[in-house]
Amino acid sequence: MQLPRNVIAGPGALESVGPICRSMRLRGRALIVTGAHTKQIAAEAVADSLSANGYESDFFVAESPTMENVLKARAAAEDMKADFLLGVGGGKAIDIAKLASTKLDLYFISVPTAASHDGIASSRASVVEEGKSMSMQAEAPLCVIADTDIILKSPYRLLAAGCGDVISNYTAVLDWRLASRLQNVYISEYAAALSEMTARIILDAAPLIKPGLEASVRHVIKALVSSSVAMSIAGSSAPASGSEHKFAHMLDEIAPKPALHGEQCGVGTILMMYLHGGDWKRIREALTTIGAPTTAKELGIEDKYIVEALMKAHKIRPERYTILGDKDLPYEAALKIAKTTKVID
Numbered sequence: 001m002q003l004p005r006n007v008i009a010g011p012g013a014l015e016s017v018g019p020i021c022r023s024m025r026l027r028g029r030a031l032i033v034t035g036a037h038t039k040q041i042a043a044e045a046v047a048d049s050l051s052a053n054g055y056e057s058d059f060f061v062a063e064s065p066t067m068e069n070v071l072k073a074r075a076a077a078e079d080m081k082a083d084f085l086l087g088v089g090g091g092k093a094i095d096i097a098k099l100a101s102t103k104l105d106l107y108f109i110s111v112p113t114a115a116s117h118d119g120i121a122s123s124r125a126s127v128v129e130e131g132k133s134m135s136m137q138a139e140a141p142l143c144v145i146a147d148t149d150i151i152l153k154s155p156y157r158l159l160a161a162g163c164g165d166v167i168s169n170y171t172a173v174l175d176w177r178l179a180s181r182l183q184n185v186y187i188s189e190y191a192a193a194l195s196e197m198t199a200r201i202i203l204d205a206a207p208l209i210k211p212g213l214e215a216s217v218r219h220v221i222k223a224l225v226s227s228s229v230a231m232s233i234a235g236s237s238a239p240a241s242g243s244e245h246k247f248a249h250m251l252d253e254i255a256p257k258p259a260l261h262g263e264q265c266g267v268g269t270i271l272m273m274y275l276h277g278g279d280w281k282r283i284r285e286a287l288t289t290i291g292a293p294t295t296a297k298e299l300g301i302e303d304k305y306i307v308e309a310l311m312k313a314h315k316i317r318p319e320r321y322t323i324l325g326d327k328d329l330p331y332e333a334a335l336k337i338a339k340t341t342k343v344i345d
């Protein structure tokens with residue numbers, strides 16, 4: 001199992017980046033992977049903290065999580081003879097740094113500026129190659145340093161999406177259990193229990209998750225880290241990614257303007273919970289309370305793409321067996337699922 005060694009979440013945590021690197025006995029130079037906006041709001045402060053603690057650092061600025069940028073980041077790290085990498089951003093910069101450091105066999109530190117999905121702490125990264133989004137195995141971060149002041153200033157929509165990604169653990173675990181019964185897939189009970197508990201904590205805390213509240217950010221960060229720990233224990237993303245993630249990834253492929261990953265996963269959880277015969281209304285209520293989308297309209301996606309994504313979602317990662325089975329859902333069935341759960345009207 002690969003787990004982060006340190007997880008720091010709190011106001012002003014950026015200032016502790018340098019001291020934490022020292023406490024972990026890191027030496028030498030650091031490459032900071034970031035975006036243009038996140039450089040201003042966070043990465044420059046990270047560089048200051050590193051320099052105050054005797055580290056040289058340089059920036060690699062990239063906006064999109066493409067394989068080309070991963071290779072450029074690797075080249076930049078090699079040019080400066082970097083000894084470790086940091087990803088400072090909402091997710092894209094973290095994914096680039098995660099994959100580049102894996103290729104270089106160097107440590108990597110995750111410094112999220114938003115809490116919109118569990119990739120901030122996990123060993124998986126998404127990259128775009130030839131226009132298609134791919135999930136890849138990488139090294140887990142050596143540590144996660146989440147400055148809740150910075151994350152609080154990011155749009156609330158991102159935090160609500162992070163809750164959707166956590167709540168999706170419910171149906172992911174149901175799918176995992178189904179695959180274990182039906183296909184004899186290995187299931188880790190520790191990972192399944194941790195993943196379910198994490199989703200339950202966020203579901204129960206839904207009324208406490210609001211804009212402008214530092215405690216909400218802390219809550220969601222802990223849940224996202226717990227989800228990635230569950231994946232690390234399992235040695236796969238199964239405890240946090242099932243049929244609802246297939247649905248979300250299919251929307252990414254077919255919808256002209258997809259919504260945020262966690263938003264699509266949240267809506268996917270409503271739909272898949274209905275298919276599992278579970279309490280989909282409770283999922284819907286919690287997402288509404290949090291302020292996350294529960295309908296096609298709120299996602300900003302036309303009804304027809306929701307129905308099509310439901311029909312074809314099983315095609316994503318076909319090796320992962322879920323409630324969606326291995327055949328297209330009939331159009332009439334998909335339409336009925338989406339209407340019954342009020343995702344479309």
Ligand SMILES: [Zn+2]
Nearest residue numbers: 117118165265
């Ligand atoms: Zn996810």
